[in-house]
Amino acid sequence: MAAGLLAAVLAFVFASVFGEPQVDNAIAVEESTAGHDHGDAGEVVSRGVQSTLGLAVATGAYGLAFGGLFALAFAFAYGRIGTLSARATAAVLGAGAFLTVFLVPFLKYPANPPAVGQGETIDERTTWYFVMVLISVVAATMAAVLARRLAPRLGNWNSALAGALGYVVVMAVIAVVLPSINEVPPGFPASLLWDFRIASLGTQLILWAGIGLLFGVFTERRVRRVAEVPG
Amino acid sequence: MTSAAAPVPVPIRIPVREILPWAAFTAILSLVLLYFVGSAQGADSMIHEFVHDGRHLLGFPCH
Numbered sequence: 447m448a449a450g451l452l453a454a455v456l457a458f459v460f461a462s463v464f465g466e467p468q469v470d471n472a473i474a475v476e477e478s479t480a481g482h483d484h485g486d487a488g489e490v491v492s493r494g495v496q497s498t499l500g501l502a503v504a505t506g507a508y509g510l511a512f513g514g515l516f517a518l519a520f521a522f523a524y525g526r527i528g529t530l531s532a533r534a535t536a537a538v539l540g541a542g543a544f545l546t547v548f549l550v551p552f553l554k555y556p557a558n559p560p561a562v563g564q565g566e567t568i569d570e571r572t573t574w575y576f577v578m579v580l581i582s583v584v585a586a587t588m589a590a591v592l593a594r595r596l597a598p599r600l601g602n603w604n605s606a607l608a609g610a611l612g613y614v615v616v617m618a619v620i621a622v623v624l625p626s627i628n629e630v631p632p633g634f635p636a637s638l639l640w641d642f643r644i645a646s647l648g649t650q651l652i653l654w655a656g657i658g659l660l661f662g663v664f665t666e667r668r669v670r671r672v673a674e675v676p677g
Numbered sequence: 678m679t680s681a682a683a684p685v686p687v688p689i690r691i692p693v694r695e696i697l698p699w700a701a702f703t704a705i706l707s708l709v710l711l712y713f714v715g716s717a718q719g720a721d722s723m724i725h726e727f728v729h730d731g732r733h734l735l736g737f738p739c740h
Contacts, residue, residue: 491726491727491729499727500726500727500728500729500730500731501728501730501731501734503727503728503731504714504727504728504729504730504731504732504735505731505734505735507710507711507713507714507728508710508711508714508731508735510707510710511706511707511708511710511711511714512707514703514704514706514707515703515704515707517703518696518699518700518703518704521691521696521699521700522691522693522696524688524689524690524691525688525689525690525691526690529688530688531688532688535688548736551736552736555736555738556736557733557734557735557736557737558733558738558739559733560729560733560739563738563739568738568739571738572737572738575737575738642733645734646733646734646735646736649734649735650735650736
């Protein structure tokens with residue numbers, strides 16, 4: 447399935463490009479935030495570089511990394527979730543990845559703009575965030591496997607519902623058990639926090655929609671071409 | 678009477694054994710990349726500040 451991997455390369459390069467316009471919109475929010483009180487730390491890298499090149503590299507690397515992992519997940523999932531086409535598999539997988547890798551952890555540990563969060567607790571917060579993401583991904587994978595096992599007995603629809611329910615229950619328990627973090631300083635404008643989190647959400651949504659849909663387009667095209675060649 | 682519909686390929690299952698080498702390779706590469714963006718907290722200076730905006734926006738914890 448070198449074709450799939452080739453498509454993956456294109457897809458995640460594309461996906462990182464796809465995410466950029468949204469990121470640019472969000473910079474406006476970012477920068478108004480920085481104007482509030484972030485300028486005291488002594489700048490190692492200028493704001494100008496951070497908000498353009500740095501952001502591009504960060505997003506690009508993130509898109510690249512998840513593009514690669516997505517291709518892997520696709521290789522495992524294709525032909526194993528019902529008889530979905532390559533395109534549909536990629537779309538379902540993209541939506542699922544958005545939910546499990548970002549949205550669910552985000553509900554517990556939402557993205558914070560600069561000036562929110564204390565420097566001393568950064569290690570702790572980073573650890574819990576990654577733990578949350580890891581658990582979410584493992585739980586979702588197990589739910590998918592479970593749903594597939596149940597499919598012959600319950601039918602595709604009901605088994606998918608059962609898997610989803612299992613995931614929701616597990617994550618609800620996890621969200622309650624893991625420590626809460628609230629370090630929003632008093633007086634921090636609530637609307638700004640909201641805008642930032644929406645921008646963060648939008649960035650991730652664009653990124654995952656891009657990965658899921660573009661990967662689907664490339665792979666579908668490739669699969670059809672291969673199928674049309676006799677022999 | 679001829680239908681020109683393109684044949685819809687039947688999904689094939691790629692054997693897990695064929696995926697595994699790719700899996701190991703890509704996973705390691707991706708995790709290194711993610712570490713670079715997401716948690717290069719120790720390397721406080723350049724890298725940390727360079728991808729600072731991206732980390733905030735992508736939802737990673739940051740100060």
